[in-house]
Amino acid sequence: MLHTIGPRPLDCQAKTGAGRGKGGQVQFHKYHGLGNDYIVIDPADAGEVLSADQVRRICHRNYGMGSDGILFGPFAGSRGDFGLRIFNPDGSEAEKSGNGLRIFARYLWDMGLVDADAPFAIDTKGGVVHAMVHGADGLITVDMGTVSFEAADIPVTGITGEVLNQPVCVKGRDLVYCGATIGNPHCVVLCDEISDQMALELGSSLENDPRFPNRTNVQFMKVIDRNTIAIEIWERGAGYTLASGSSASASAAVARRIGVCDQSIIVHMPGGTLDITVKDDYSIRLTGPAAKIAMGTLSTEVWSGTPPEE
Numbered sequence: 259m260l261h262t263i264g265p266r267p268l269d270c271q272a273k274t275g276a277g278r279g280k281g282g283q284v285q286f287h288k289y290h291g292l293g294n295d296y297i298v299i300d301p302a303d304a305g306e307v308l309s310a311d312q313v314r315r316i317c318h319r320n321y322g323m324g325s326d327g328i329l330f331g332p333f334a335g336s337r338g339d340f341g342l343r344i345f346n347p348d349g350s351e352a353e354k355s356g357n358g359l360r361i362f363a364r365y366l367w368d369m370g371l372v373d374a375d376a377p378f379a380i381d382t383k384g385g386v387v388h389a390m391v392h393g394a395d396g397l398i399t400v401d402m403g404t405v406s407f408e409a410a411d412i413p414v415t416g417i418t419g420e421v422l423n424q425p426v427c428v429k430g431r432d433l434v435y436c437g438a439t440i441g442n443p444h445c446v447v448l449c450d451e452i453s454d455q456m457a458l459e460l461g462s463s464l465e466n467d468p469r470f471p472n473r474t475n476v477q478f479m480k481v482i483d484r485n486t487i488a489i490e491i492w493e494r495g496a497g498y499t500l501a502s503g504s505s506a507s508a509s510a511a512v513a514r515r516i517g518v519c520d521q522s523i524i525v526h527m528p529g530g531t532l533d534i535t536v537k538d539d540y541s542i543r544l545t546g547p548a549a550k551i552a553m554g555t556l557s558t559e560v561w562s563g564t565p566p567e568e
């Protein structure tokens with residue numbers, strides 16, 4: 259399906275710079291990448307960086323706007339064209355987000371800050387990445403960086419060297435996993451069959467397993483053929499999500515590393531598919547859509563009242 263993004267929306271005019279200090283209201287723009295939704299908040303509008311409590315309140319599905327995370331940017335990047343900070347709905351900060359980066363690229367295009375078919379850099383906690391909005395079909399390509407399987411990089415404790423085909427027992431289930439990082443940590447469980455139930459039942463235990471000092475994102479991966487995999491996802495700091503770009507990147511890199519897939523891999527997720535290319539050095543290029551949901555003003559009441567249960 260063509261994802262035509264059409265003419266730049268009229269509602270995306272230049273920022274007014276009305277920060278939270280002026281009337282206490284904050285503008286937001288909400289998008290999703292294959293059902294993995296994010297709220298974009300511009301620092302020029304919000305003033306200071308959001309606290310973990312404020313992130314939790316905004317992302318809460320009942321007491322707030324509801325979101326799988328917050329994209330706080332653009333900053334004047336110290337290493338790239340646009341600085342970006344990525345927050346999970348539990349208030350923790352993530353090094354990278356593949357769906358988040360496509361959404362942020364789309365937001366920058368909507369705001370007239372980048373042109374179609376012109377690559378630009380985004381500076382994240384997990385390193386500088388390069389993105390481009392395709393004018394013809396509205397898809398977005400992100401060069402996500404290079405995957406490492408080294409225990410010290412992920413990190414994973416108790417192992418030296420690459421984390422490949424390692425045993426782990428979770429709730430009495432003997433599993434085999436590979437570890438990977440693309441700036442954020444991933445635990446890719448190798449499965450003959452996958453289900454959302456598996457992610458919901460085992461995801462949190464793996465996310466918080468002590469062998470992952472920084473916690474981890476979790477994928478349950480089924481290899482379909484040498485160019486196709488399917489994953490179910492449990493995200494660090496977010497729980498079950500319908501899609502995850504960094505999870506797709508890590509899973510595809512693992513499939514390539516253990517020799518069961520070639521370089522071009524279609525990754526199926528409950529929310530849709532991403533095209534992943536795993537290069538010889540395990541650098542990753544992903545391409546997929548980003549769709550706009552809404553824009554508006556957050557009420558100041560989001561910042562007060564009874565905090566949502568963590």
Ligand SMILES: N[C@H](CCC[C@H](N)C(=O)O)C(=O)O
Pocket residue numbers: 294326327346351352353354355356357358442443475493494495496501502503504505
């Ligand atoms: N929860 C992830 C960040 C978001 C990843 C996901 N939404 C994506 O699209 O890559 C983490 O703490 O590393």
